[in-house]
Amino acid sequence: xxxxxxxxxxxxxxxxxxxxxxxxxxxxxxxxxxxxxxxxxxxxxxxxxxxxxxxxxxxxxxxxxxxxxxxxxxxxxxxxxxxxxxxxxxxxxxxxxxxxxxxxxxxxxxxxxxxxxxxxxxxxxxxxxxxxxxxxxxxxxxxxxxxxxxxxxxxxxxxxxxxxxxxxxxxxxxxxxxxxxxxxxxxxxxxxxxxxxxxxxxxxxxxxxxxxxxxxxxxxxxxxxxxxxxxxxxxxxxxxxxxxxxxxxxxxxxxxxxxxxxxxxxxxxxxxxxxxxxxxxxxxxxxxxxxxxxxxxxxxxxxxxxxxxxxxxxxxxxxxxxxxxxxxxxxxxxxxxxxxxxxxxxxxxxxxxxxxxxxxxxxxxxxxxxxxxxxxxxxxxxxxxxxxxxxxxxxxxxxxxxxxxxxxxxxxxxxxxxxxxxxxxxxxxxxxxxxxxxxxxxxxxxxxxxxxxxxxxxxxxxxxxxxxxxxxxxxxxxxxxxxxxxxxxxxxxxxxxxxxxxxxxxxxxxxxxxxxxxxxxxxxxxxxxxxxxxxxxxxxxxxxx
Numbered sequence: 430x431x432x433x434x435x436x437x438x439x440x441x442x443x444x445x446x447x448x449x450x451x452x453x454x455x456x457x458x459x460x461x462x463x464x465x466x467x468x469x470x471x472x473x474x475x476x477x478x479x480x481x482x483x484x485x486x487x488x489x490x491x492x493x494x495x496x497x498x499x500x501x502x503x504x505x506x507x508x509x510x511x512x513x514x515x516x517x518x519x520x521x522x523x524x525x526x527x528x529x530x531x532x533x534x535x536x537x538x539x540x541x542x543x544x545x546x547x548x549x550x551x552x553x554x555x556x557x558x559x560x561x562x563x564x565x566x567x568x569x570x571x572x573x574x575x576x577x578x579x580x581x582x583x584x585x586x587x588x589x590x591x592x593x594x595x596x597x598x599x600x601x602x603x604x605x606x607x608x609x610x611x612x613x614x615x616x617x618x619x620x621x622x623x624x625x626x627x628x629x630x631x632x633x634x635x636x637x638x639x640x641x642x643x644x645x646x647x648x649x650x651x652x653x654x655x656x657x658x659x660x661x662x663x664x665x666x667x668x669x670x671x672x673x674x675x676x677x678x679x680x681x682x683x684x685x686x687x688x689x690x691x692x693x694x695x696x697x698x699x700x701x702x703x704x705x706x707x708x709x710x711x712x713x714x715x716x717x718x719x720x721x722x723x724x725x726x727x728x729x730x731x732x733x734x735x736x737x738x739x740x741x742x743x744x745x746x747x748x749x750x751x752x753x754x755x756x757x758x759x760x761x762x763x764x765x766x767x768x769x770x771x772x773x774x775x776x777x778x779x780x781x782x783x784x785x786x787x788x789x790x791x792x793x794x795x796x797x798x799x800x801x802x803x804x805x806x807x808x809x810x811x812x813x814x815x816x817x818x819x820x821x822x823x824x825x826x827x828x829x830x831x832x833x834x835x836x837x838x839x840x841x842x843x844x845x846x847x848x849x850x851x852x853x854x855x856x857x858x859x860x861x862x863x864x865x866x867x868x869x870x871x872x873x874x875x876x877x878x879x880x881x882x883x884x885x886x887x888x889x890x891x892x893x894x895x896x897x898x899x900x901x902x903x904x905x906x907x908x909x910x911x912x913x914x915x916x917x918x919x920x921x922x923x924x925x926x927x928x929x930x931x932x933x934x935x936x937x938x939x940x941x942x943x944x945x946x947x948x949x950x951x952x953x954x955x956x957x958x959x960x961x962x963x964x965x966x967x968x969x970x971x972x973x974x
Contacts, residue, residue: 430546433532433577436464437520440536441496442471447537447660449479450692454540454656456484457684457971465531467520469493478729480697481968490523492516511593517573518588525581535574535658538619539692541647541677541685542655546618552580552609556619560627573600574658575619583609617652620673622659622666632668641676643789661693674746681791683748683767684971690745696732697967698745699724703735709758710740716888717742717752717772719802723959731963748970750795754884756782763787768970770795773884775907793974794910796956796966800888801864805895806959808868814897814950815872817939822850824901824934826878827867828889829855845878848927852878872896875942876922876934881905891957894920894949899942901930912969913956920948 436455440448448466455464463486470491476483496504496513504510517533524531530549547554554577557570578584583606590602616638625635639654641647647654657673659666677686691697699721704714712718721733721742741762742750749766754773763769763783768791771780780792799805826849830840846852851870853861862870871877877893878901885907893900900921902908908915915921922937924930937945955961 431549432459432462432543432545433547434528434530435462435524435532437466437524437531437533438464438536439467439493439516439520440472441469441493441499442475443498443500444536445472445475446692446695448472448476450688451534451536451538451540452476452483452485452487453481453688453691453971454538454685458540458543460484460972461486463488463528465520465524466490467492467516467523469497471497480728480730480964481971484972488523488527490520492519508593511591511598514573514591514599515588517599518584521576521578521584522581525579525584530577530579532577533575534656537660538574538656538658539685539689540656541682542653544618544655546615546655547577548612549579550610551612553578553583553606553611554614555603555606555611556614558621558627559616559624561629564623564627568597569600569603571600571603571606572619572621572658573597573603574621575614576603577614580609615652617649618655620649620654620657622663622669625666625669625672636672639672639676641680643679644681644791646682647673647676647680661689678747678767681767681789683791684974686746686767687744687748687970691730694732694745696730697728697963699731699733699750700736700739700743700745701733702740702742703737706737706740709760715801717750717798717802720798720959720962723802723806724963727959728963744970754882754886755779759783764790767791768793768974770912770966770970771910772797773886773907775885775910777910778885780910791974794912794914796912796962797886797891798888798957799892799895802957802959804865805868805892808865808872809895809958812872814946817875817942817946820873820875820898822870822874824849824876824878824930825851825870825874826880827851827853827862827870828880828882829857829860831856831858832883843927845880845927845930848930849878850874868892868896871898874898875946876901878924878930879903879906886910890921891953895953895957897946897950899945899949901933911956912973913952913965915949915952918945920945920952 465488467490473489473491504513521531521533555571556575558572590605591598592601595601628635638650659670661670701718701721702710725731725733742752744750747765747767749763749769751769752772756779764787771792772795776794783792784790855861871893877898879890880903890900902921902923922933956965
């Protein structure tokens with residue numbers, strides 16, 4: 430058994446939000462494979478502007494503009510629905526001009542596994558609806574939302590079988606295709622909402638047939654479920670959809686869950702706790718919590734909401750974007766996460782602690798961010814990065830300590846000030862510089878010392894790299910636990926003592942510093958700056974983890 434040589438589909442702008450779900454989920458299980466899409470201008474524009482871009486080779490055919498804005502009911506009233514459905518055959522014929530076979534899929538499908546049960550010794554693969562005989566008589570034995578084919582003769586026969594006066598024009602007579610050598614897809618393919626409601630087995634038994642295993646996948650009759658076929662915004666199918674989502678949650682299939690909610694919301698939704706909150710939920714709404722607004726401004730398909738029902742930040746529905754400095758804020762909410770992206774801390778320490786305390790939890794390193802991302806981006810926009818000779822400070826540390834943990838790591842017997850041009854470490858809430866003055870100081874320096882704060886990451890490391898200032902990382906600082914970790918001697922240097930710090934700096938010539946400075950700035954723009962941070966994050970979630 431093989432995979433299809435390519436895929437094909439049709440879609441107009443009314444359903445483009447569902448096509449996004451098909452393309453993103455297909456990208457996960459059939460990365461870099463080819464799909465032929467017959468569509469209209471608006472849909473093509475929406476796909477071009479979506480994030481992330483599908484990891485597929487898309488062959489576009491813009492021929493459906495005359496159907497723009499029409500739904501099924503409108504086309505039926507205008508007696509053109511049958512003609513519209515002939516575009517399924519058209520796109521398959523386009524595909525067969527370049528590939529040996531193609532699998533047609535409706536745009537309201539979410540792929541949940543590799544499609545690899547194609548019997549290429551046959552001419553056509555058909556998908557039974559698995560519904561009761563009464564409804565088979567009304568709608569047809571096979572479903573027209575999925576058909577594999579390698580023969581133009583099959584496609585021509587299918588087109589000739591269309592009954593334009595029937596409610597299911599291209600589906601009602603698909604049995605005629607059995608005249609060709611054929612195979613049938615199993616019950617674990619094309620799980621439709623209609624099977625759930627109209628199967629002779631009954632709704633309860635169909636529900637029982639759907640099972641899931643944590644950190645594995647969803648099954649149908651003990652076979653991996655290959656894809657689901659439903660409208661997630663259709664209230665008629667709410668029970669079926671919720672059942673599927675329940676099992677995807679149990680299986681911790683966070684990639685598919687986040688794609689489904691991209692379909693449901695027609696955007697990616699970032700959730701931020703609504704302030705003011707008391708107790709553990711209290712936050713100044715700076716740091717990471719400034720980034721969702723910036724990401725929304727930079728991406729048409731990203732939005733954010735404030736919620737008073739959570740103390741944590743989320744990507745809908747349940748990817749926890751953990752932005753607190755330590756695990757002290759981990760309450761019972763986090764057990765509902767399908768994935769935890771760990772901002773502060775170290776995946777080898779705090780990440781393992783979470784996994785040990787919550788069975789089957791997925792935890793992955795994430796990014797970190799400045800204390801005030803909006804201010805950093807404003808300064809970067811207004812002021813170009815200074816070159817080596819324009820930087821009047823060779824090395825600097827500016828910080829303070831407000832609690833015993835910070836004091837432990839910043840007020841030590843190690844005399845870091847002896848190795849730096851400028852060293853400012855204050856106690857309490859009163860800072861020596863305004864935040865803008867602090868950032869400008871960093872931007873005027875060639876190197877910046879990084880001492881651990883309350884968490885093992887500090888805003889300082891990221892702020893330094895934003896301005897092309899090379900960080901000097903000390904032992905207690907977590908620098909490797911990032912989704913795209915900076916590299917030693919490329920983005921930063923390490924030092925255990927003031928003497929080692931002096932020695933390393935003295936050994937770096939202007940050319941090498943320039944290379945490191947540019948690498949730091951590039952890293953920041955690719956991973957943290959709002960121009961790229963959302964796309965890097967969602968790419969990481971869907972395609973790299």
